[in-house]
Amino acid sequence: MENIDWSNIGFGYRKTDYNVRCTYKDGKWGELRKSTDENINLHMAATCLHYGQEVFEGLKAFKGKDGKIRVFRMDENAKRMQKSCEGIMMATLPIEKFEEAVKMVVKLNERFVPPYESGASLYIRPLMIGTSAQVGVKPASEYEFILFVTPVGPYFKGGFQTTPFVIMRQYDRAAPLGTGTFKVGGNYAASLIAGNHALEMGYSAVFYLDAKEKKYIDECGAANFFGIKNNTYVTPDSTSILPSITNKSLMTLAEDMGLKVERRHVPIEELSEFEEAGACGTAAVISPIERIDDFDTKKSYVFSPDGKPGKWCEKLYIKLRGIQYGDEEDKYGWITVID
Ligand code: PLP
Ligand code: COI
DSSP states (O other), X not given: OOXXXXXXXXXXXXXXXXEEEEEEETTEEOOOEEEOXXXXXXXXXXXXXXXXXXXXXXXXXXXXXXXXXXXXXXXXXXXXXXXXXXXXXXXXXXXXHHHHHHHHHHHHTGGGSOOGGGTOEEEEEEEEEEOSBOSSSOOOSOEEEEEEEEEEOOSSXXXXXXXEEEEOTTOOOOOGGGOXXXXXXXXXXXXXXXXXXXXXXXXXXXXXEOTTTSOXXXXXXXXXXXXXXXXXXXXXXXTTSOOOHHHHHHHHHHHHTTOEEEEEOOBGGGGGGOXXXXXXXXXXXXXXXXXXXXXXXXXXXXXXXTSOOOHHHHHHHHHHHHHHHTSSOOTTOOEEEEO
């Protein structure tokens, strides 16, 4: 096992032993290959460089008390990646091939899966790029699928602790093709200025409003939103947010715990009614929200006056993490054990 201070790693890139690659050429996918090279040799006219033919995913592997390594809902990431690819006319990778690649890259980098006690995990980053040369705006004929891994700790400061977020109407998450539902690098590049501004002011991130009317909560740059009131889990329904696999899982868990679940438009004013709120995602897990400040109206929506995570946030967090690390029964079939 690597000699790393596992409990104090942040969320960043760390070199591991191998990545896994697969090439699409002449209308078909080749075999999976392992590589130790951190670089890619790319044509300067590749479509990923000019027209943003690039998609990525994010999922995690966890080491349990029993020493087993578990991957969470990789079929969902495989499907979402296919959707993203279809949306920007890229070749789609078969689900089985995606799953085979995930198992291979985790196994090859087993010594980088953080130990159970650390609370850290192995982040798996699949990506695909258009590699063949084009100058006209057309899709590439060749694609490269790459999977790398890196051990990670909490995404937002402090992990399972409340932090403040902010709404700023001057920023849209200007997404290519007018939608944020594709997981493409361009969406995130468009969010860098907003994210940086929020960070400078001491916030974890910007919560975007719907770009059309600026009336409803969308999501932040790396996570979905949920609020809890009157024993109900409420999360935005929007065509411009990423369909989060974590959020989907939390809706199932919430329902199982006896909460009502509502997926619908969430007007900003409703923020004042929530007893708890959280940001959720693979990287974020559940990041309980202390408050959301409205930068423009100066209104503050406080969910945690004492700075502590609320009881439903905590229950959901413990349940989700329990399933991921193998402490809780996997009754939904969300886990793949790597052996
Ligand atoms: N929203 C955005 C914009 C994201 O980048 C992510 C992270 O991948 C999420 C939401 C959360 O999605 P998931 O739970 O599938 O990781
Ligand atoms: C994730 O949760 O996997 C994300 O992709 C968030 C961010 C690192 C882009």
